[in-house]
Amino acid sequence: MKKEVLKKVYSEIRKYNTIYIARHIGPDPDAVASQIALREAIKFTFPQKQVCTVGAGAAKFKYIGKLDKATTYDYENSLVITLDVPNKSRVDGCDLDKFKNIIKIDHHPFVEKFSDLEYIDEDACSTCEILLDLINETRLKINHSIAISLLIGIISDSNRFLFNPCNERILYKVADLVKKFKINLQNVYSLIYSRPMSEVRLMGYIGSNLKVTKNKFAYIILENDIVSSFNADVSSASNMVNDFNNIEDFIVWMFVTKDLKNDIFKVNIRSRGPIINDVASKYNGGGHKFSSGARIKTMDELDDLIADLDYLCKEYIKNNS
């Protein structure tokens, strides 16, 4: 953690009366929770400031809080803070090229620089963990509901303190937060993990139909009509990739869904061994070492990706046995 940079972020926030908070397309709980937590922390500390989140709504995450509707932008005099997104093309809902003042806060591996002030901490388990650091290191204020938002991002992005990087440092920080605001963790967990039976039935289908290669690579291509026959939505299906960790028979697993609107395959990949983000970046994607995504146009490309990931597993097993 670079304390001076966090202090600089705070002093920039202080300067602007209008602040927009953006995040990546295809939101996840960390992206949305970090937007809401930062908006509320700034408003709580500086009640006179105008702060609003930008990006498409996400009905699925309404338990985290309310996002703002798109407004007209004050490009010249405002500040945009982008959260949880390493590259400009994946920022949702605002054209960064038009803004004069941008701050980036992220925990993904570096992709490109797009602002003068960038705070990137790859050792943080989530963007919400970075915001907790920002609050702890500056005069930004926090209350009970901001603490809950931060915990939602931290718990879901680390998959309940399972994924790397997850260490004693984050556990102490979370323990402090839980103690200070007397947080009932069971309530937070049920907010994040409550799910309808339809999704569990779809998980059963995925479990029965996942292809597993001899190199311990598993994948499934989920057709939209299958997903809807279970009364589930495609983004939940794609996120179920997180529920298939620690299965002995494979070390890398991939869920493919179809985004009909943009006519692409949406690919979600997880690993508990081989580093996958280099492969993902070859296919219009990227992400973390063990958790990546990609957007693919054709079936041929998808076949190539399957072959690449299978080969990656083969090499990994050869080098680690």
Ligand SMILES: [Mn+2]
């Ligand atoms: Mn994140």
